[in-house]
Amino acid sequence: MLFAIHALDKPGALPARLANYDAHKAYLGDTARLPVTIVMSGPLVSDDGATMIGSLFLVEAPGRAEVEAFNRNDPFAAAGIWEKVTITGFLRRQG
Template sequence: MLFVIHALDKPGALGARLAHYDAHKAFLSDTSALKVEIVMSGPLVADEASTMIGSLFVVEAADLATVERFNAADPFRAAGIWERIAITGFIRRQG
């Protein structure tokens, strides 16, 4: 099943985001142990289209609990970068 993770950064979190970026990227490079496949992911950006303000993932996993474990293990989450996280099921219609 597909899921969307929509995570918004805390105000002023850009410095922490950049400091933990390499660990976050390494974590995402192999998610097989967590039984999650990343379909697509990337940063959310502010209106000027360059300042990162959050993260968006489309992942495939067996169930919501698996996705929650994956998200909890992300270095960005452990560093307290995200202020709000929403995880919802997703039905692909196009693309």
């Protein structure tokens, strides 16, 4: 099943995001050991088109529990960067 993970950063979290960016990228880069398959992912940005303010993932997983574990183990989650994380099932219609 597909799931969308929408994660918004806490106000002022950009320095912590940048400090943990390499660990986050390494975590996402080693998908063979993860319980999910990343379909796509990337940062959410402010209206200036450049300032990172959160993260968006589209993942495939057997169920919500695996997605929650995947998200919980992300270095950004461990660093407390995200203020709000929403995990929602997704049905692909196009693309």
